[in-house]
Amino acid sequence: MRSIFFQPFVRALQKHYGITLSELGVPPKLLEEPMTLVPYSDFNQWLEDLEHVIGNRAYLSKMAKDISFDNMDKLGGWFLSTPELALTFRRINYGTSCLQSGATFHGELSGKIIKWTYNNHFSSGRGRFQDSVRMAIMFTNTLRYFMGENYHPLRIELSGPPCGNGEFELFFGCDIRWNSASTRVWLDISILEHGNNFPFELTRPMMLSNLELDEFLNMPQAHDVAKMMYEMINYSRFYGYPSLDFVADKFNLSRQQLQRRLHRFGWSFSSITSYVLCNQAIKYMQADLSVKDIAEELGYKSVQSFSKAFQRQRGQTPTQYKEKLLERSHRSPI
Numbered sequence: 001m002r003s004i005f006f007q008p009f010v011r012a013l014q015k016h017y018g019i020t021l022s023e024l025g026v027p028p029k030l031l032e033e034p035m036t037l038v039p040y041s042d043f044n045q046w047l048e049d050l051e052h053v054i055g056n057r058a059y060l061s062k063m064a065k066d067i068s069f070d071n072m073d074k075l076g077g078w079f080l081s082t083p084e085l086a087l088t089f090r091r092i093n094y095g096t097s098c099l100q101s102g103a104t105f106h107g108e109l110s111g112k113i114i115k116w117t118y119n120n121h122f123s124s125g126r127g128r129f130q131d132s133v134r135m136a137i138m139f140t141n142t143l144r145y146f147m148g149e150n151y152h153p154l155r156i157e158l159s160g161p162p163c164g165n166g167e168f169e170l171f172f173g174c175d176i177r178w179n180s181a182s183t184r185v186w187l188d189i190s191i192l193e194h195g196n197n198f199p200f201e202l203t204r205p206m207m208l209s210n211l212e213l214d215e216f217l218n219m220p221q222a223h224d225v226a227k228m229m230y231e232m233i234n235y236s237r238f239y240g241y242p243s244l245d246f247v248a249d250k251f252n253l254s255r256q257q258l259q260r261r262l263h264r265f266g267w268s269f270s271s272i273t274s275y276v277l278c279n280q281a282i283k284y285m286q287a288d289l290s291v292k293d294i295a296e297e298l299g300y301k302s303v304q305s306f307s308k309a310f311q312r313q314r315g316q317t318p319t320q321y322k323e324k325l326l327e328r329s330h331r332s333p334i
Contacts, residue, residue: 001037001038001039001040001043001099001100001101002034002035002036002037002038002098002099002100002216003030003031003033003034003035003036003038004034004035004072004073004075004099005072005096005099005100006038006043007031007034007071007072007073008066008067008068008069008071008072008076008138009063009067009134010031011066011071012063012066012067012071013050013063015063015066016062016063016066017054017059017062017063019050019053019054021046023053024046024049024050024053026046027238027239029238029297030238034073035212035215035216036234036235036238037219037220037231037234037235038235039232039235039250040100040102040120040122040123041122041250042250043127043131044122044123044124044125044127044128044131045127046127047126047127047130047131047134048125048126048127048130050130051126051130057126057163057164058163058164058165058167058168060130060133060134060137061164061167061168061170061171062167064137064141064171065141065171067134067137067138067141068137068138068141068142068145069092069138069141069142069145070145074208075095075099075216078091078095079091079092079095079142080142080145084146085142085143085146085147085191085192086192086193088142088145088146089107089116089142089192092105092142093105093106093107097219098216098217098219099219100120101219101220101221101222102120102121102122102222103118103119103120103122104117104118104119104120105117105118108184109189112188112189112190113154113186113187113188113189114186114187114188114189114192115157115184115185115186116139116184116185116186116187117182117183117184118132118135118136118139118182118183118184119182119183120183123159126160128159128160129158129159129160129161129163131159132158132159132160132180132183133158133160133168135183136156136157136158136172136183136184136185137171139185140153140156140171140172140185143185143187143191146191147191152172152173152174153172153173153174153185153186153187154174154186154187154188155174155175155176155177155184155186156168156172156174156175156176156177156184156185156186157176157177157180157182157183157184157185157186158176158177158178158179158180158183159179159180159181159182159183160178160179161178161179162176162178163178174186211283211286211287225265226265229247229262229267229272230272230275230276232247232250232251233247233272233273233276233277234276234280235250236250237276237277237280237297237298237299240299241298241299241300241301242273242276242277242299244258244259244269247269274309274312274313275313277298277299277300277309278309278310278313278314280298281294281298281306281310281318282321282325284297284298285318285321285322285325286325291303291306291307291318291319291322294306294318295307306318307319
């Protein structure tokens with residue numbers, strides 16, 4: 001799951017409760033790089049932990065109005081910048097595949113009713129309920145963006161037992177079916193067929209750099225073992241220099257089990273780590289970070305240790321490689 005996808009949640013949490021995810025041990029740097037991929041199991045745990053930190057299982061009800069796509073910077077604007085609700089509905093359903101893997105976003109047709117559906121088989125426990133509420137809120141706020149603040153869905157289905165003292169019923173303005181297998185927001189198909197109640201306002205198109213576009217589209221698939229390992233090591237660097245124990249724990253394996261699996265592919269943890277950090281270093285070079293800052297961002301103890309590791313991978317020092325990158329970027333087109 002990309003950190004940009006829970007950006008609205010993080011901002012609403014800070015606004016309404018004065019709490020940051022850093023209070024749960026989440027590195028602030030993780031949220032500063034919006035395309036960073038986060039294991040969904042960690043996000044699920046954060047959702048659950050916040051129940052205890054805030055002391056209220058219905059804590060999302062207070063934040064609900066601010067958990068919306070338009071609080072998601074560049075990508076949020078792209079999802080909503082369409083002439084009508086039907087186009088945004090489709091754009092969210094296919095566009096979120098690059099924001100969260102392992103989950104489905106789609107519409108289920110039942111007579112004259114469309115059930116906007118979210119399925120996530122990787123959520124669990126109380127975190128599953130909070131995630132269900134989060135997506136029902138985002139769907140509902142999208143509908144209100146086009147239909148007006150007074151719009152109410154026909155019904156809401158949430159994956160969890162009854163919660164709160166009517167706060168969620170008050171926000172959604174409709175009946176809630178609890179303990180549902182999936183998250184669903186029911187709406188009359190006519191609002192998709194006949195557009196919205198407000199005139200379309202032209203907004204500036206989403207502008208992504210080539211590097212940002214590469215990162216956005218580069219979502220690993222479940223069967224891609226190499227890519228999954230790459231991203232888990234990249235994630236672990238936010239908690240310090242990547243360690244075998246940290247990564248093994250995220251895969252629910254012992255360090256010995258992870259080592260055996262790596263050896264099956266002819267890999268070692270140290271060689272993969274060096275490769276991952278080298279590639280990330282190049283991205284930071286493209287963003288014009290200094291060699292010193294890059295070494296710190298990647299968890300190296302010193303610039304010298306970073307330079308040696310980089311030179312083993314690329315045959316050049318970081319300074320030499322960065323100079324060549326700059327030469328190419330400034331080279332006039334033929």
